[in-house]
Amino acid sequence: xxxxxxxxxxxxxxxxxxxxxxxxxxxxxxxxxxxxxxxxxxxxxxxxxxxxxxxxxxxxxxxxxxxxxxxxxxxxxxxxxxxxxxxxxxxxxxxxxxxxxxxxxxxxxxxxxxxxxxxxxxxxxxxxxxxxxxxxxxxxxxxxxxxxxxxxxxxxxxxxxxxxxxxxxxxxxxxxxxxxxxxxxxxxxxxxxxxxxxxxxxxxxxxxxxxxxxxxxxxxxxx
Amino acid sequence: xxxxxxxxxxxxxxxxxxxxxxxxxxxxxxxxxxxxxxxxxxxxxxxxxxxxxxxxxxxxxxxxxxxxxxxxxxxxxxxxxxxxxxxxxxxxxxxxxxxxxxxxxxxxxxxxxxxxxxxxxxxxxxxxxxxxxxxxxxxxxxxxxxxxxxxxxxxxxxxxxxxxxxxxxxxxxxxxxxxxxxxxxxxxxxxxxxxxxxxxxxxxxxxxxxxxxxxxxxxxxxxxxxxxxxxxxxxxxxxxxxxxxxxxxxxxxx
Numbered sequence: 420x421x422x423x424x425x426x427x428x429x430x431x432x433x434x435x436x437x438x439x440x441x442x443x444x445x446x447x448x449x450x451x452x453x454x455x456x457x458x459x460x461x462x463x464x465x466x467x468x469x470x471x472x473x474x475x476x477x478x479x480x481x482x483x484x485x486x487x488x489x490x491x492x493x494x495x496x497x498x499x500x501x502x503x504x505x506x507x508x509x510x511x512x513x514x515x516x517x518x519x520x521x522x523x524x525x526x527x528x529x530x531x532x533x534x535x536x537x538x539x540x541x542x543x544x545x546x547x548x549x550x551x552x553x554x555x556x557x558x559x560x561x562x563x564x565x566x567x568x569x570x571x572x573x574x575x576x577x578x579x580x581x582x583x584x585x586x587x588x589x590x591x592x593x594x595x596x597x598x599x600x601x602x603x604x605x606x607x608x609x610x611x612x613x614x615x616x617x618x619x620x621x622x623x624x625x626x627x628x629x630x631x632x633x634x635x636x637x638x639x640x641x642x
Numbered sequence: 643x644x645x646x647x648x649x650x651x652x653x654x655x656x657x658x659x660x661x662x663x664x665x666x667x668x669x670x671x672x673x674x675x676x677x678x679x680x681x682x683x684x685x686x687x688x689x690x691x692x693x694x695x696x697x698x699x700x701x702x703x704x705x706x707x708x709x710x711x712x713x714x715x716x717x718x719x720x721x722x723x724x725x726x727x728x729x730x731x732x733x734x735x736x737x738x739x740x741x742x743x744x745x746x747x748x749x750x751x752x753x754x755x756x757x758x759x760x761x762x763x764x765x766x767x768x769x770x771x772x773x774x775x776x777x778x779x780x781x782x783x784x785x786x787x788x789x790x791x792x793x794x795x796x797x798x799x800x801x802x803x804x805x806x807x808x809x810x811x812x813x814x815x816x817x818x819x820x821x822x823x824x825x826x827x828x829x830x831x832x833x834x835x836x837x838x839x840x841x842x843x844x845x846x847x848x849x850x851x852x853x854x855x856x857x858x859x860x861x862x863x864x865x866x867x868x869x870x871x872x873x874x875x876x877x878x879x880x881x882x883x884x885x886x887x888x889x890x891x892x893x894x895x896x
Contacts, residue, residue: 423850423851423852424819424852424853424854424856424857425849425850425851425852425854425855425856425885428856428857429856429886429889496859498817499813499815499817499818500812500813500815500818500859501812501813501815502812503810503812503863506724506725507810507861507863507866507867509862509863509866511860511861511862511863512812512861512862512863514861515812515859515860515861515862516812516861518859583860584859584860587860587875587878587879587882588856588858588860588882589882589883589886590879590880590881590882590883590884590885590886590887591883592879593876593879593880593883594876594879595873595875595876598875598879
């Protein structure tokens, strides 16, 4: 790649945490409302996000552009790496390979997931209020449910392990002790954020989301 | 009685060979008589004296590179039973047999186990891994180094450019221009020196270009593979901090 890869790689590392890492945590917490407070909690979360100011700008500069840069440059980074876990069976070396594998899985998953949800709202096929029922349809299909669990685990692992690497790449955790402690914290982040997403996926399978959807549909039909 | 048992003991080698830099590698098996306290180099010397394969056929003696035989020169690095290390400190008694020897193929193979480590010396030139003190007059003594700092800097100075860390790194390959862990650790060493510190920006700048420090993907194989126990990942993280600071200072015009 032409130009100075120091800047592009550094930007890639930064964007993975700010804003993308922040986004994934907010996304997980919003979804978790579905588990904790049911359809109403989830739709309140969706309402809250949609009531933020300058939504189109936030979406473009906070999500779409960073996601495209991080994803496409990340594919190039993955292409540049060898896998030598056969020769060096160390945990960190496995994480190195897993970071690249989960990155590619996340790349595919995020495009597919955005197409199924946000793009459908753009197309006018569904409204923001109907996202709960869309998720109910997706999560109720066993195949989609499994694929979503795989996609979510890949994305959250990529974020958590990426957070660990970010702390090194920016020179925050330097010694082996600091890096070991940060790896425990990042493992904790992986467990907690994964739980948020998986519990909400389970919650989306509930009938109340299908009913809430038909109620919302009835409301729009009346209106 | 004990002597006859020792005499019948033998050591098996399976060696990856290559006749020219561009020819295809192939393997050959050797079986040589065991002697007490053998290392891989003395095994290779035995093959050189009597270049016969284990099937009895004669072959050209195996080529290898070695020099100091006490793990300080870095010349005899090769892949022994799957792990890159020095052949001189690889004791036959401690190795599983058959002993598999391969060249460190991250580097250009010259012949058999001989590799060309020129890229490592090129990397040291690129990051200016020296302290410039030459001039037209005597500059006098430089600033003193604190003893506490000298102690950890000494560990970094043990690097013998052997190339094991580059062989272990998944990001040192044909598709990647990563300079490798060794040169980054040398930047930390020379930047730690009170006189070397006067030119530290030049070395940081060299690592902030294409193929510099950003090529590190944190697999941390290097620190585990290093035969001298150099804290390579600590060096990389410390230089990450220094390059980050240098980047912002340059942007702010400080």
